[in-house]
Amino acid sequence: MTTRRLALTALIGALAFAGAAQAQTSRLTADDYAEILQLYFQYPILLDGGDAEGYANLFTDDGSFGNNVGRAALIAFVKGRAPSTVRHAPLTPMITATPEGAKGVVMNLFVDVAQAPAVVTRVSQYNDTLVKTPRGWRFKTRVNGTANLNPAAAPAPAQPR
Structure with a gap:
């Protein structure tokens, strides 16, 4: 009976330790957020400045933006972009801890700065997977999708109490 109790106690302790370790990996510090x-x-x-190497450095070596997978493809993507007066204007991202690192979601406005005044030409939403590497936090995947701008789909504003 004592051996069983000792084994059960050891098992419970190991599970508690594993759970605590998992909880630690699912938290982001203030430095992580920064x-x-x-x-x-x-x-x-x-990206808008055409710094292909700097852009690729934001990603893991096997990172992806859409169909551009890996460092060489990310560099080629930036170098292959046609000159444009449209600039990316991301809004504040929503960052959430995950067991693997973090996920981020951010709305992006595409602004044509050649027009006076500047005009928003498109809105999209980036869905990101982020991981911490020896070089710091990096994008693992970045997917640019359509933003839901349908006002009918938005929840009704809360009524004042």
Whole structure:
């Protein structure tokens, strides 16, 4: 009976330790948030500025943006972009911890700065998977999708009490 109790106690302790370790990996520190936000701040500057190497550095070596997978493809993507007066203007991202790292969702406005005044030409939503690497936080995947701008689909505003 004592051996059974000892084994059960050890098992419960191991499970509790594993659960605590899992909880630790699903948390982001203030430094993590700050570093992830830097990725979001740098992204439009590097992309719109044509800095292909800097842009690729925002991703893991096997990272992807749409069909562009891996460092060489990301560099080629930036170098292959036609000159444009449209700029990326991301809004504030929503960042959530995951067991693998983090996920991010951000709305992006495409702004044509050649028009006076500047005009928003399109709105999209980026869905991101982020991971912490030895080089810091990086995009693992970045998918640009259609933003839901249907006002009928939005919840009704809360009524004041």
